[in-house]
Amino acid sequence: xxxxxxxxxxxxxxxxxxxxxxxxxxxxxxxLYVVERADYVFLKNMSELSWGNLATHLNxxxxxxxxxxxxxxxxxxxxxxxxxxxxxxxxxxxxxxRMQQVLDDxxx
Amino acid sequence: MSTPIxxxxxxxxxxxxxxxxxxxxxxxxxxxxxxVIAPYLxxxxxxxxxxxxxxxxxxxxxxLIRLARSNLIRPRLGGAEFGxxxxxxxxxxxTIMLVLNLLAFALGIFVFLNFAEMPLxxxxxVLGAMLLAGFSLGGYFMDWPRLYLYGLLTATxxxxxxxxxxxxxxxxxxxxIAFGTVSAIMILTGLSIFIRLxxxxxxxxxxx
Numbered sequence: 001x002x003x004x005x006x007x008x009x010x011x012x013x014x015x016x017x018x019x020x021x022x023x024x025x026x027x028x029x030x031x032l033y034v035v036e037r038a039d040y041v042f043l044k045n046m047s048e049l050s051w052g053n054l055a056t057h058l059n060x061x062x063x064x065x066x067x068x069x070x071x072x073x074x075x076x077x078x079x080x081x082x083x084x085x086x087x088x089x090x091x092x093x094x095x096x097x098r099m100q101q102v103l104d105d106x107x108x
Numbered sequence: 109m110s111t112p113i114x115x116x117x118x119x120x121x122x123x124x125x126x127x128x129x130x131x132x133x134x135x136x137x138x139x140x141x142x143x144v145i146a147p148y149l150x151x152x153x154x155x156x157x158x159x160x161x162x163x164x165x166x167x168x169x170x171x172l173i174r175l176a177r178s179n180l181i182r183p184r185l186g187g188a189e190f191g192x193x194x195x196x197x198x199x200x201x202x203t204i205m206l207v208l209n210l211l212a213f214a215l216g217i218f219v220f221l222n223f224a225e226m227p228l229x230x231x232x233x234v235l236g237a238m239l240l241a242g243f244s245l246g247g248y249f250m251d252w253p254r255l256y257l258y259g260l261l262t263a264t265x266x267x268x269x270x271x272x273x274x275x276x277x278x279x280x281x282x283x284x285i286a287f288g289t290v291s292a293i294m295i296l297t298g299l300s301i302f303i304r305l306x307x308x309x310x311x312x313x314x315x316x
Contacts, residue, residue, distance in 0.1 A: 034190075037188065041186030042126065045309060
């Protein structure tokens, strides 16, 4: 059955990127979008997440190919830094555009 | 009420968080100490050497600030590299400050050569205007609102100093008192930010 022309089409909601749609990952991607690279300590302070939470969400973003994580050592301490991949940057822009469209299309 | 999310504002927030450690304020405050101490030193060393002896002092402060940043601030706050827009903004700021400094240098030479023919009020007005311009540009390009306040303080300091000197309330054109106050405000502001950061963000032993 086809929807009537005056009824809102909410099918676009199903196409929203679920990886980005989580509030915490969206926040992390927003911070990473405005910088070239940031280390874990910086992201932890900005996001106020616990180490475990931060690592879980960043790993999920890494698995999706949205961020690259570089692990190294500074002296004896581990040092990890993160940057958004071109794919992640594009996905973030697409998500933003889609969300704007979805919210505009929602009925008042 | 929620605040609207803006990527531009987010970038500013991230930039401020990464750079606002109070140590630049301390450095600026130490710079203006030159206006406090040099007038006394000039009685013994002359105008040139009384200012030149500050170069090693500035070097030492700069070195201490670098050490504090790498050993105390970076492990607590972490670090971020900024995007092309911010880098271009900082490049523009550097270029404009270079031009402003050259202009200040040229004006300084001009005033020095024509000192006898110029009204006494010219020097504090020109110095105040240059300082206000420099700090305002810094406030705009660096997104640090308190630099505008520093601009106003440093711009009025020579005028207030001259007034105090004319009234017989201060020596050396009032610079030690006027710039000493400005310098103290900058150093105390910087130190309070620095100490607050050290207390607020202990070094984490854990990293994933």
